[in-house]
Amino acid sequence: MTTRWLTPEEQRAWRAYIAASYLLEDALDRQLQQEAGMPHLYYTILSALSETPQRTLRMTDLAKALKITRSRLTYAVTRLEKDGLVRREDCQMDKRGSLAILTDEGMAVLERAAPGHVEMVRTALFEHLTEEQVGQLEEIFTGVASALQGDGEKAAASDDLPWRRRSSSQQCS
Template sequence: MSTGTDDEPRWLSDDEQRTWQAYLQAGALLEDHLDRQLQRDAGMPHTYYGLLVWLARAPRRRMRMTELAQNAKITRSRLSHAVARLEKSGWVRRESCPSDRRGQLAILTDAGYAVLEETAPGHVEAVRGALFDRLSPEQVQQLGDICRIMAEGLQPETGADLPWLR
């Protein structure tokens, strides 16, 4: 395999290929594991749970839809669909943004907050069992460092803050 030139791709080494495949497999298995746990315990996919968490952490449990989409790393159309489903469950409601008539706020309802409180213990146990209980403290630190470096390098140049990296 070549190390690459200006005209040739920089192919992955055997070690890099094994690491890449392990990363893909672990990511897919972890997401599937968390989706199954949340579907079983709360009737929602992991993505929806993440939206509720973002709203729970926001001031007054509300956030502009565009900001929520950016933070959750999903498209506005996917967010709109997810919020519609969460509204149907009574966990989120939308309001017009007072400072911008075109903007909308997503607001976590008391019922949505209650679902988070009820679901969080099982979810954190699923995360611990699948990830943190399998790693040493040093590996947890390394994984965090690696993920922060990756996120910083992939973040669009919008000047947006990366609150989850703090």
């Protein structure tokens, strides 16, 4: 098999993406640590739960929504649970699974952290883009995510997605 090396243009684009994504994640983490005492991942978990009915999601569905492994999510939720921001309950449909539930305290912490986080996202990213570029950014990364997740039958069969890396069922786990 012949290696298809990146063109100079692709190499520049790739390096620009890597630099920007690392710097953006670092800026978001620093801002949230300073203002809310939590890393970006924890904020993202609270935010995802806040947008669901009853502020509740199955752990596997939450891992899928966040595009992370279930073990990484379990570690983070355990910490958030210790801090009283999230609680876990057994799933009534399948006792092997569990639900993550955003507590009132977790919602209050999220509401306090959200303005600073949104301002950081705006300052670090969106203030540097035109309206057209914002649309292009969405289109580009939606396409990349879709391709990486596969589509149709390929997506259903893929076990290499982060949230599927261990045995997965359609139950609550």
